[in-house]
Structure formats: structure tokens, C-alpha cells
Amino acid sequence: MASMQYDVWAVTPATDDAYYRANASIADAGSLSLLENTVGPNGYGYKVIITSAGDDSGITFTITGIKVGDLTNTVVSETLTGPNATTVTSNNFYARVDSITASGASAGNVKIGTTGSLALPRTRIKGLYYVGTGSAGSVKFNTNGLARNLKLQVNTPASATSVNSLYMAAEGIITTLSGKDDFCVVTLTNVTYCTIICG
DSSP, rough: OOOOOOEEEEEOOOOOOOSSSSEEOOOOSSEEOSOOOOOTTTOOOEEEEEEEEBBTTTTTEEEEEEEEEEETTEEEEEEOOBBBBEEEEEEEEEEEEEEEEEOOOSSSSSEEEEEEEEEEOSSSEEHHHHHOOOSSEEEEEETTTGGGGGEEEEEEOOTTTTTEEESSTTEEEEEESSSTOEEEEEESSSEEEEEEEOO
16 A cells, blocks of 8 residues: 655744835825746745834825635735834735725835744644754744644754754644634744744
């Protein structure tokens, strides 16, 4: 009997505050030209961060896309009040961003990117590789980002040279519950680098 094969993929959490739009002014209301629409091919994603150099609290930004973990690929919209020489962050984790629309011209340069922890769709954690820091830390996986839904916690020692690989037994650890909108938030604390193997 032939053994079963599974799709296995890897992701290294990393954010970029200008991933979707480079730092530039917005001349008028309308849809913004985006550099990218997705952060990866396997349905993972981050929250969207909008950074303004000026006072853009008088305009709004509407993000349209698909949330991480939505198996139905339902397009949703979220509207954020513009920041005043600071940043604003979306509530949703986005696997795909179809459009971002500004309601008016910006007061200064605006950049748009990814921020915060990585969110995984429904998948199985097969293993991970991490590099620690001089302080003790952890890699945590929480379904829907809730503390009570801790799926896996790997504690890392206080060592800047700490490097470790961990592989899961059998089929790995499922990231979500049964709901169609479930996702799993990966939180790194005092970890300089981490690659997660999923499948």
C-alpha cells in the first residue's frame, strides 16, 4: 500500500509596514494602488497597519478583503479612521486585501503594511524552528487569539545562542476549532526568528 502524501508548507513570521503601499501622499479620494494583495499562498496573514505622517483623522480608510480562516472566501469590509501622525490597525487579520480606499486627500505621506502577530488558517502544526534571545521567551499558538484556546506553547530558554527544532508526533496539532471563521494567532516573545512547518 502506498503511503499518503500531504501538502506541507512553511512560514516565517515577519511584518513590513509598507508592504501594501509605499510611503507617499494621497492626492484625492478613491482606491489606492497596492503593491501586493496577499502575504502568502496558504491563507495566512496579518492585521493591516496604516501610518500617517500628518493629521489624517478627518478621513477614513476602507479595507476590503478576505479574513484569515474564512473557508467560504467571503469578502468583508472594515473602515478605519485615519491616524493623526501615528498609526491605526485593523481589527481583522487579512489573508487577502482586495482594495484599500481613502475618503479624501492625505495631510502627508501615508504607508500601509502588515503588523503584529501572524494568523494561521485551519491547518496542522507539524514542527517549528526558532532562535532565542538573551531573555526567556515563548512561541504560542492560540485559536482565535484567545488565551483560553491555547493549542501549543513552546518555552524558549534565556540564551542568545538558543536554537531548537521541534517536530510534532503523528498528524501534528490542528490550529482551529470547527467554526468556519476560526484562525490561530502565533505570538513570539523574545524570539528573534521562527519558522513554522504546517500541513
